Amino acid sequence: MAASIQKVGPAIPIQCHAWSSDRQTIAVSHNDKLVELYKQQPGGSWNQTDILDQHDLRVNDIDWAPNTNRIVTCSADRNAYVWVQGADGKWKHTLVLLRINRAATCVRWSPQENKFAVGSGARIISICYLDEEKDWWVAKHIRKPLRSTITTVDWHPNNILLAAGCTDFKVRVFSTYIKEIEPKPSATEWGAKMPFANLMAEFSNSPTGGGWIHAVAFNEEGTRLAWVGHDSSIAVADAPSGMVMMKLKTNLLPFLSLLWIGPNRLLAAGHDCVPVLFHVDSAGKVSQGPKLEEGGNVVEATAAASAKNMFKNKDRLGQELVDSRLGTTHQNQINSMRILEGNKVEARRVSTTAGDGALVIWNLASGALAGKLAALKI
Amino acid sequence: GDDAAIIDANQINSLLSSNKNVEALKLFLSSSPTGVKDPTSKKAARDLAFRILMAIKTAQMDGAISQLDQDSLDVLMKFIYAGFESPYEGSSGHLLVWHEKVFSATGIGSVVRVLADKRKA
Numbered sequence: 236m237a238a239s240i241q242k243v244g245p246a247i248p249i250q251c252h253a254w255s256s257d258r259q260t261i262a263v264s265h266n267d268k269l270v271e272l273y274k275q276q277p278g279g280s281w282n283q284t285d286i287l288d289q290h291d292l293r294v295n296d297i298d299w300a301p302n303t304n305r306i307v308t309c310s311a312d313r314n315a316y317v318w319v320q321g322a323d324g325k326w327k328h329t330l331v332l333l334r335i336n337r338a339a340t341c342v343r344w345s346p347q348e349n350k351f352a353v354g355s356g357a358r359i360i361s362i363c364y365l366d367e368e369k370d371w372w373v374a375k376h377i378r379k380p381l382r383s384t385i386t387t388v389d390w391h392p393n394n395i396l397l398a399a400g401c402t403d404f405k406v407r408v409f410s411t412y413i414k415e416i417e418p419k420p421s422a423t424e425w426g427a428k429m430p431f432a433n434l435m436a437e438f439s440n441s442p443t444g445g446g447w448i449h450a451v452a453f454n455e456e457g458t459r460l461a462w463v464g465h466d467s468s469i470a471v472a473d474a475p476s477g478m479v480m481m482k483l484k485t486n487l488l489p490f491l492s493l494l495w496i497g498p499n500r501l502l503a504a505g506h507d508c509v510p511v512l513f514h515v516d517s518a519g520k521v522s523q524g525p526k527l528e529e530g531g532n533v534v535e536a537t538a539a540a541s542a543k544n545m546f547k548n549k550d551r552l553g554q555e556l557v558d559s560r561l562g563t564t565h566q567n568q569i570n571s572m573r574i575l576e577g578n579k580v581e582a583r584r585v586s587t588t589a590g591d592g593a594l595v596i597w598n599l600a601s602g603a604l605a606g607k608l609a610a611l612k613i
Numbered sequence: 614g615d616d617a618a619i620i621d622a623n624q625i626n627s628l629l630s631s632n633k634n635v636e637a638l639k640l641f642l643s644s645s646p647t648g649v650k651d652p653t654s655k656k657a658a659r660d661l662a663f664r665i666l667m668a669i670k671t672a673q674m675d676g677a678i679s680q681l682d683q684d685s686l687d688v689l690m691k692f693i694y695a696g697f698e699s700p701y702e703g704s705s706g707h708l709l710v711w712h713e714k715v716f717s718a719t720g721i722g723s724v725v726r727v728l729a730d731k732r733k734a
Binding site: 404441443444445446447464465466467468484485486487488489 | 647683687719720721722723725726729730731732
């Protein structure tokens with residue numbers, strides 16, 4: 236089956252999710268201060284194995300480093316914790332002092348997993364690295380020229396450059412070079428000089444404003460940067476061609492998350508509750524492809540179609556038949572999407588979590604979806 | 614950056630009086646009319662938009678819409694909602710027809726952009 240729905244805990248909205256490197260365990264947060272780990276059982280169900288309970292307020296983002304097996308969580312309580320699994324299987328936490336006075340909104344490990352970036356409502360991005368001598372995480376701040384909440388961050392493969400989307404309707408690329416822990420980086424298409432916090436590129440989502448940026452994503456080589464904004468648009472900036480930005484305004488509701496699933500293919504998902512395919516051609520132009528499944532409201536044709544129930548619904552809801560159930564697998568907006576199997580060059584399976592509390596796994600290589608992907612060649 | 618409005622009211626009025634209503638609409642929409650800042654000019658822009666939209670008959674709407682690009686349609690949707698917000702006498706029915714036709718061309722995306730864009734009609 237192309238889309239398979241998984242039950243990880245109660246049907247409460249899931250804020251964020253992250254996979255262990257063997258993909259057997261998933262970390263989720265159900266819009267509260269806890270991070271729950273669920274492990275897949277042989278029968279296909281999910282058992283809760285751990286609860287990471289240190290945050291005081293809602294956990295906004297989780298990231299799980301595949302090689303070092305460390306989990307980082309950040310929360311509205313202005314803190315981040317790094318979690319390490321001991322030999323006994325228990326997760327031990329270390330507090331990271333972000334030195335911010337507003338909520339932390341998003342967090343991502345760098346490709347080499349020696350740094351992580353935390354966006355926040357304090358108009359600051361905290362770049363955290365481990366001070367080996369003192370064995371604690373140090374945070375350095377990127378402030379200029381951020382003027383509003385950072386909503387999303389993504390790392391360039393060179394472990395130095397970081398893209399950040401903001402509620403000031405702009406997307407920026409910064410250098411996070413920390414001389415204490417890494418060698419000087421060589422030049423990329425985004426520029427040559429990379430002192431810490433240097434602004435390498437800035438893109439305005441639209442001359443007319445453009446809406447908050449909800450997700451940013453570098454492609455595999457780091458030559459292109461894609462993002463989605465609240466004005467129902469998707470855009471791609473191409474560094475080698477001189478930072479040219481191509482934007483597509485869609486006819487759909489805004490997207491909240493974005494993934495590269497191929498060198499020229501993007502998958503975006505959000506308020507329409509279903510992932511949508513996009514194609515980027517060699518010039519950087521974005522065109523819309525099919526949705527991964529068809530939606531539309533479904534009328535509940537159950538025994539409820541008796542005369543008594545029809546009048547009851549008419550009285551209670553104003554219409555005879557209840558049609559509030561969506562035809563898509565997810566019943567609420569998708570806010571988090573991860574590659575489950577594969578990578579940015581060839582993603583085979585993708586996972587989504589949404590406001591309906593469901594985890595859905597999409598098999599892009601399955602017959603039905605593979606057909607849509609193939610049809611996407613324009 | 615910010616496009617300042619460059620509405621040529623005289624040209625638009627002369628197009629309207631010679632019954633070239635669709636031309637007037639195209640000219641209006643391409644002059645960045647949402648870039649107007651001060652309240653008096655904003656009211657003037659809305660008044661002009663209202664006159665153009667009322668001048669175009671229902672039968673001409675589909676033809677007009679097919680000649681507009683995506684950005685112009687987004688601007689048009691903003692002025693349709695501006696007309697709902699501060700209605701002129703007898704305009705709502707006509708505006709609802711406009712809304713239905715623009716919506717079928719742009720989908721819900723343009724309505725989202727009415728709400729999400731910094732620059733309003």
